[in-house]
Amino acid sequence: MLQAVSDLPLMIAPFVVIAGVMMLILRVRPADLPAPPPQDPAAHLEERKQVIYENLRDLSFEFRLGKLSDADYEKTKTGLQNELAQVLAEIDRLTGALPPRPRQEAARAAAQPNVCPKCGAGFEKPMKFCGECGAAMSSAEGGAQ
Ligand SMILES: [Zn+2]
Numbered sequence: 001m002l003q004a005v006s007d008l009p010l011m012i013a014p015f016v017v018i019a020g021v022m023m024l025i026l027r028v029r030p031a032d033l034p035a036p037p038p039q040d041p042a043a044h045l046e047e048r049k050q051v052i053y054e055n056l057r058d059l060s061f062e063f064r065l066g067k068l069s070d071a072d073y074e075k076t077k078t079g080l081q082n083e084l085a086q087v088l089a090e091i092d093r094l095t096g097a098l099p100p101r102p103r104q105e106a107a108r109a110a111a112q113p114n115v116c117p118k119c120g121a122g123f124e125k126p127m128k129f130c131g132e133c134g135a136a137m138s139s140a141e142g143g144a145q
Helices: 002-032 041-064 070-095 101-111
Strands: none
Touching: 041 070
């Protein structure tokens, strides 16, 4: 009985060590691995774009060496070009390279409902007609366009 009790710590010692190591790992890990937030998704897309360009270069290189059949070359090239188009479109969307003008103007009009759309005169409160040129200022009513 005495012997059994004295053996117990030796028997559980490995498990205690393992449990301790596991706790250490679990506790340290979140600090060691700060979740990489996608701060700039466009950068990730730029990388993909470069990879696709490289793949296209490699593809045409291998095709010139005669490693690919015409069908394989066309198929792979079309796939890469489609992917490239998607990546480029996504980059445009994220960076706002081409903001649609109508939306921009609408946003500006909504932000300044007291500005005459015709002559640009500003007023302190919403008005139906411009006090300067007499043009209808209907943006407050919900847009007559
Ligand atoms: Zn006006």
